[in-house]
Amino acid sequence: MSEQKNVLILGASYAGLSSAHYFLRHVLPVLPDSKSYKVTLVNPSSHFFSRPAAPRAVATMKLMPPEKLFWDIAAGFKQYSADQFTFLEGTAVEMDPATKSVKIVLANKETTTVVYHALIIATGTRPVSPMLGMQTTHNVAKEAQAAFNAALPTAKSIVIAGGGPAGVETAGELGEELNGVAGMFTAKMTNPKVTITVVTAEKKLLPMLRPALALQAEKYLNKMGVNVVYNTRVESVTPNGAGELDTSTNSLDKVTQKATITLSDGKTLDADLYIPATGVKPNTSFLPSNLLTDRGYIEMDKTTLRVTAAGPLVYAIGDVGSYTRGGIMDIYDAVPVLLTNIKRDLLNPEGGAKGQDRPYKPNLKETHLVPVGRSKGVGAVFGWKLPSQMVWMIKGRDYFASMTPDLVGGNKWSKESKWAMDA
Ligand SMILES: Cc1cc2nc3c(=O)[nH]c(=O)nc-3n(C[C@H](O)[C@H](O)[C@H](O)COP(=O)(O)OP(=O)(O)OC[C@H]3O[C@@H](n4cnc5c(N)ncnc54)[C@H](O)[C@@H]3O)c2cc1C
Numbered sequence: 001m002s003e004q005k006n007v008l009i010l011g012a013s014y015a016g017l018s019s020a021h022y023f024l025r026h027v028l029p030v031l032p033d034s035k036s037y038k039v040t041l042v043n044p045s046s047h048f049f050s051r052p053a054a055p056r057a058v059a060t061m062k063l064m065p066p067e068k069l070f071w072d073i074a075a076g077f078k079q080y081s082a083d084q085f086t087f088l089e090g091t092a093v094e095m096d097p098a099t100k101s102v103k104i105v106l107a108n109k110e111t112t113t114v115v116y117h118a119l120i121i122a123t124g125t126r127p128v129s130p131m132l133g134m135q136t137t138h139n140v141a142k143e144a145q146a147a148f149n150a151a152l153p154t155a156k157s158i159v160i161a162g163g164g165p166a167g168v169e170t171a172g173e174l175g176e177e178l179n180g181v182a183g184m185f186t187a188k189m190t191n192p193k194v195t196i197t198v199v200t201a202e203k204k205l206l207p208m209l210r211p212a213l214a215l216q217a218e219k220y221l222n223k224m225g226v227n228v229v230y231n232t233r234v235e236s237v238t239p240n241g242a243g244e245l246d247t248s249t250n251s252l253d254k255v256t257q258k259a260t261i262t263l264s265d266g267k268t269l270d271a272d273l274y275i276p277a278t279g280v281k282p283n284t285s286f287l288p289s290n291l292l293t294d295r296g297y298i299e300m301d302k303t304t305l306r307v308t309a310a311g312p313l314v315y316a317i318g319d320v321g322s323y324t325r326g327g328i329m330d331i332y333d334a335v336p337v338l339l340t341n342i343k344r345d346l347l348n349p350e351g352g353a354k355g356q357d358r359p360y361k362p363n364l365k366e367t368h369l370v371p372v373g374r375s376k377g378v379g380a381v382f383g384w385k386l387p388s389q390m391v392w393m394i395k396g397r398d399y400f401a402s403m404t405p406d407l408v409g410g411n412k413w414s415k416e417s418k419w420a421m422d423a
Helices: 014-030 051-059 140-153 167-180 211-222 330-348 390-397 399-408
Strands: 004-010 036-044 047-049 070-072 087-096 101-108 109-113 119-122 126-127 158-163 195-199 226-229 234-238 259-263 268-270 273-276 280-282 314-316 367-370 376-381
Touching: 004 014, 004 109, 014 036, 014 330, 014 399, 036 211, 047 399, 051 140, 051 167, 087 109, 101 126, 119 330, 119 399, 126 234, 140 167, 158 167, 158 259, 158 268, 158 390, 158 399, 167 195, 167 211, 167 226, 167 367, 195 268, 211 226, 211 376, 259 273, 314 330, 367 390, 376 390
Parallel strands: 004 036, 004 119, 036 087, 119 314, 158 195, 158 273, 195 226
Antiparallel strands: 047 070, 087 101, 101 109, 126 280, 234 259, 259 268, 367 376
């Protein structure tokens, strides 16, 4: 057989895993001479990290053990034959649109170059704290969480920077684990065993939810000994890099280091443990700068999900793309769009596909679920407020961990989402 055409997918998280399974199940089989195509999936870690469940593991890995958090990627693709699918444990370090190739540093430090016929970029973002997301490999996240868990019994003060969902959820999990919950008639725990402080630059918590729900989240936190400081930025942290992975040495020592946090109002906070939960950075350093927005996300057609400036058959999906506010629901909305459009492009290599491209339409309605501790939560779906109990039932019970096998093994995409305008 002549050389196969590679459909190269970079990143194996919600966006990359979904794209790979969807392509293998619903696109590849309908391509003429489908045997001439193969999928190559590249990811720095052998395991997928179910990020939403990280806040519970930060507080206690007994309730969120590694086997629920990290899932073997290769095992999820065993169902496909070796001439259809290859998994490369490695990191894309350079993409060259002119030669349609990507240089990859493999886990064994060797370098390989993969020439692509089509490319899907799904390299996502990374949070500052190695406990909350994928910095390099899942082992780094696991070791960071274990070291943090081990430091908790002697901690008297914890500071969390950031009042978004990751900061609030982590504060709630730590509050309930370390301090418990005050009784029904106590609005605020006065003498908590561990002082937990959330510092946010905003005037409210949880930017994606309405003020009343943000206030309710604060009330739940207060009952667990968590205090919120508003309108205040963290200006600096001493020692520098406290709470972070030292990427030059791969040391996790700073994750459990005592820190002094200087705030924008000039005050300082001393913390036995410090968690930076202040947002994420896109994983795009391997891409030419003309493909990036000024914030470092991928410049793209926000409707068709094509990365037009990179040439034909290049697409982006997930948090790395500039088309989205981020989040898993957005990805699940985008998967059938991208995969329909790549199918149209591959079936019509000379252009002129019949019908219309499938358009991505963002859900801009208030949709967000935020557990606060182990039995409460705030949230809304499509603008409808949900009762605390419902947030707990949908997300708080296990932070979606039980849905992970279907994602990694592809059953999430067992059915094709048909596109009515494809003719
Ligand atoms: C603590 C926390 C809680 C969250 N909770 C929720 C929630 O409840 N609901 C929700 O909708 N969203 C939640 N999110 C956001 C959600 O996790 C993201 O929207 C989602 O993970 C994005 O998926 P992705 O596939 O785009 O990228 P990511 O999950 O960021 O994954 C990108 C993948 O690409 C890999 N990669 C990076 N660089 C390269 C490279 N150069 N070459 C190859 N591979 C590379 C990474 O290692 C990673 O495996 C949460 C995020 C955090 C941090």
